[in-house]
Amino acid sequence: MGLFIFNSSIGRKLIMSISGLALILFLLFHSIMNIFVIFSPEIYDAICKFLGANWYALIATMGLAFLFVVHIVYAFWLSLQNYIARGKERYAVKKNAPGVDWASQNMLVLGAIVLGFIALHLFNFWYKMQLQELLAKLNGEVLHVEGAALVQELFASPVYCLLYIVWLVALWFHLTHGFWSALHSLGGSNTVWLPRIKVISNIFSTVIVLLFMAIPVYYLIINLLG
Amino acid sequence: MEKTISIHLKIWRQRGPKAKGAFETYHLDHVSTDSSFLEMLDMLNEQLVGSGKEPVVFDHDCREGICGMCSLYINGHPHGPDEDITTCQLHMRKFKDGETITIEPWRSHGFPIIRDLMVDRTAFDKIIQAGGYVSINTGGIPDANAIPISKVKADEAMDAASCIGCGACVAACKNGSAMLFVSAKVSQLALLPQGQVEAARRAKSMVAKMDELGFGNCTNTGACEAECPKNISITNIARLNREFLAAKFQD
Ligand code: HEM
Ligand code: SF4
Ligand code: FES
Numbered sequence: 001m002g003l004f005i006f007n008s009s010i011g012r013k014l015i016m017s018i019s020g021l022a023l024i025l026f027l028l029f030h031s032i033m034n035i036f037v038i039f040s041p042e043i044y045d046a047i048c049k050f051l052g053a054n055w056y057a058l059i060a061t062m063g064l065a066f067l068f069v070v071h072i073v074y075a076f077w078l079s080l081q082n083y084i085a086r087g088k089e090r091y092a093v094k095k096n097a098p099g100v101d102w103a104s105q106n107m108l109v110l111g112a113i114v115l116g117f118i119a120l121h122l123f124n125f126w127y128k129m130q131l132q133e134l135l136a137k138l139n140g141e142v143l144h145v146e147g148a149a150l151v152q153e154l155f156a157s158p159v160y161c162l163l164y165i166v167w168l169v170a171l172w173f174h175l176t177h178g179f180w181s182a183l184h185s186l187g188g189s190n191t192v193w194l195p196r197i198k199v200i201s202n203i204f205s206t207v208i209v210l211l212f213m214a215i216p217v218y219y220l221i222i223n224l225l226g
Numbered sequence: 227m228e229k230t231i232s233i234h235l236k237i238w239r240q241r242g243p244k245a246k247g248a249f250e251t252y253h254l255d256h257v258s259t260d261s262s263f264l265e266m267l268d269m270l271n272e273q274l275v276g277s278g279k280e281p282v283v284f285d286h287d288c289r290e291g292i293c294g295m296c297s298l299y300i301n302g303h304p305h306g307p308d309e310d311i312t313t314c315q316l317h318m319r320k321f322k323d324g325e326t327i328t329i330e331p332w333r334s335h336g337f338p339i340i341r342d343l344m345v346d347r348t349a350f351d352k353i354i355q356a357g358g359y360v361s362i363n364t365g366g367i368p369d370a371n372a373i374p375i376s377k378v379k380a381d382e383a384m385d386a387a388s389c390i391g392c393g394a395c396v397a398a399c400k401n402g403s404a405m406l407f408v409s410a411k412v413s414q415l416a417l418l419p420q421g422q423v424e425a426a427r428r429a430k431s432m433v434a435k436m437d438e439l440g441f442g443n444c445t446n447t448g449a450c451e452a453e454c455p456k457n458i459s460i461t462n463i464a465r466l467n468r469e470f471l472a473a474k475f476q477d
Contacts, residue, residue: 009403009443010433010470078443085402085442087335092236092249093328095302097398097452098309104447105400181446184460187468191382191461 010185012078017182019071024179024208026064027171031211038218041148048147053133061130072115079108103177110174117167124154155219164216168209175205230256231323235270237282238330243338243346249328259319263306264289264296266318283342289314291455294390297397298343299330304394304453312392312455332397336404336441347393349439353408354391356435360415361423379417386413388456395450395458401442406450408436409466410458416469426473433470 004011036044051057096105103110129145136143154160179201183189189197232255240247254273257266264286271281287295296313300306306316321327329343337345375383389410396404412429415421421428444463451460 004474007437008433008470008474009405009437009441010467011474012443013467014471078445082401082403082442082445085335085440086400087333087337087402089247089333091299091302091330091333093299093302093330095307097303097449099452100447100449104445105449107445177446184446184464185444185467187464187471189461189464191459194461194464 012074013185015070016074016078017185019067019074020178020182022067023064023071024175024182024204026067027175027208027212031208034215035211037148037151037215044148044151045144045146048129049144052130052144053137057130058134068118072111075108075111101177103173104181107174107177110170113170114167114174117163117170120163121167124160125150151215152219155216156223158220158223161216161220161223165213168213168216171212172205172209175208176202179204229259229319231259231318231321231325233257233266233318233321233324234326236326236328237343239282239342240331240339242341247339247342257318259317259321261318262289262314263298263300263316263318264314283340283344285344286314291315292390294392297332297345297347297392297394299332299397301328304332304397305392305455310455310457312390315455332393334393334396334399334402334441336396336402336439337393345393347391349441350391350393350404350407352439353404353432353435354411356431357411357428358424358431360421362420373419375418383414383417386410386417386458386462389414389454389458390456392455394453394455396441398449398453399442399444400447400449401445402440403444403450404436404439404441405444405463405466406454406458406460408432409460409462412466412469413462416465425469426476429466429469430473433466 005015006012033044033047036047125147128150129147132145133143155164180189180194180197183197183201184194232253235252235254236249237252238247239250252270252274254266254270257269261269264284267282267284274281285295285297287293289296291312291314294312296305298305298313300313300316305311305313306320308316308320331337331339331343332345332347334345336349337347340346387410389407391407393407395406396402399406412432415428416425446460446463448460451458
C-alpha cells in the first residue's frame with residue numbers, strides 16, 4: 001500500500017491535503033493564543049512561557065516544522081509535474097472559465113508569499129523567543145522572553161504592521177481555496193456538501209485571518225493615534 | 227432572412243507531431259450566421275483546396291454533440307465561448323462581423339498533436355481499457371424491483387455517463403489533469419449495483435493508468451467543470467478520491 005502517497009496523483013494529494021489541514025489546525029490555535037496579546041499581555045506571556053523551552057513544546061515545534069517541509073516539498077513537486085503535464089506549447093489565447101477562483105490557480109505563488117513571510121516571522125519571533133530560551137537552557141540558565149513586549153516593539157513600526165497585513169491577505173487567499181480543496185481531495189464532498197464546504201472554508205479562513213490581523217491593525221491604530 | 231458575416235481566422239498549422247507549428251491567418255467572406263462552426267471550417271477547407279493548398283485538419287464525426295470527436299480551443303475556450311455545447315454544436319451567430327477567431331488544438335502533454343488541430347486522444351481509450359470488464363450476472367431476467375436504485379443515484383450515474391470523452395477538461399485544466407473524465411467513468415459504475423464487483427480494482431487501475439500517461443495532479447480549480455460540454459460535476463472527482471483512497475486503505 002504505502003507507496004501510493006508517492007507514485008499516485010491521488011496519494012500525493014492525500015499528503016497535500018492532510019498536511020494542509022494540520023497546518024490550518026495549528027493556525028487556529030496560534031491565532032486564538034495570539035489574540036490575548038491585545039486583551040491581556042499577562043496571559044499572553046504566560047502562554048509564551050508555557051510554550052517555551054520544554055520538551056513538549058519542542059516536539060510539537062519539530063512536528064510542525066516537519067509538516068511544513070512535507071507540504072512545501074509536495075507543493076513544488078506537484079506544481080512541477082502539473083507544469084509538465086500542461087505541455088510544452090501554451091495557448092496563445094486563454095480565457096478564464098466562469099466560476100474558477102483566482103486563488104485556486106495561484107496556490108504556489110500564494111504559498112511562496114506565505115513562505116517568505118514565515119521566514120521573516122521566524123526571525124522576528126521564534127529566533128528571539130524559543131530559540132534564545134533554548135540556547136540559555138543549554139548553558140544551564142533559565143530565560144523567559146516577554147512575548148508581549150516583543151510584539152509591541154515590532155508593531156511600533158507601521159511598516160511591519162503593513163507587511164504582516166499583506167502576508168495575511170495572501171494567507172487568506174491560500175486558505176479560502178485550500179480548506180475546501182483539502183476536504184474535496186479527501187473525498188468529503190458531494191453535490192449537497194460542495195457548496196457548503198466552500199462557504200465553511202470562506203468563513204473559517206476569514207475568522208482565522210481576522211484573528212491574526214487584529215494584532216497589527218490594533219497596533220497600527222493605537223500608534224497612529226499616538 | 228439569412229445574415230452573413232466576414233471573419234478573420236488565426237489557425238494553428240503543424241504538419242506532424244514532431245514538426246514545428248505556427249499560426250496562419252485566413253479570411254472568409256459570406257459566412258452564414260446560421261451555419262455551424264464546423265461548416266465554416268468546411269468552407270475554409272474548400273477555399274484552400276480550390277486554391278491548391280492543404281486543408282486544415284480537424285477532428286469531427288457525429289456533428290450532433292454525442293460522439294466526443296470534435297475538439298478545438300476557440301478564442302480561449304475549449305469548444306468555444308458558448309456554454310455546455312461541443313464545437314460541432316457551436317454556431318456562427320455567436321461571432322461578430324469582422325471578428326478574429328483564434329483556433330488552437332488541445333494543448334496538453336497527454337494529447338500530442340497529430341496534425342494541425344487534430345490531437346491524439348488514445349490516452350483516454352487506454353484509461354478506459356485499464357478499467358477492465360464489468361461482471362454482470364446472466365441467467366433469468368431479474369425483476370427490476372429486485373435491484374433497487376434510488377432516484378438520486380440513478381440520476382447521478384446517468385449524469386456521469388453523459389461524458390463523451392472529448393478531452394475538453396484536460397484542455398482547460400492548468401494542470402493538464404484528466405480527473406474529471408476519469409471520475410465520470412468511475413462514477414457511472416460506482417453508483418450502480420452492476421459495477422460493484424470490480425469497483426476497487428477499477429478505481430485503482432484507471433488512476434494508475436492516468437498517472438502513467440502523464441496527466442497532472444488535480445488541484446480542484448474547477449476549470450474542467452466550467453468548460454465541460456456535458457456539465458460533468460467535480461463532485462465526481464470527490465467520489466473518485468473516495469473510491470481510490472478506500473481501495474488503497476483496504477489493501
Ligand atoms: C500556514 C501555512 C499553510 C497552510 C495552512 C496551507 C494549507 C493548504 C491546504 C489546506 C491546501 C489544499 C490541499 C488540497 O487541495 O488537497 C494547500 C494547497 C497548496 N499549498 Fe498550502 N498551506 C500553507 C503553506 C504553503 C506554503 C508555504 C506553500 C509553498 C510554497 C504552499 C503551497 C501549496 C500549493 C502549491 C497547494 C496546491 C497543491 C495542490 O492542490 O495540489 N502552501 N495548502
Ligand atoms: S468530462 Fe466533460 S470535458 Fe471531460 S471528456 Fe467528459 S465530456 Fe469531455
Ligand atoms: S462531432 Fe461528435 S460531438 Fe462534436
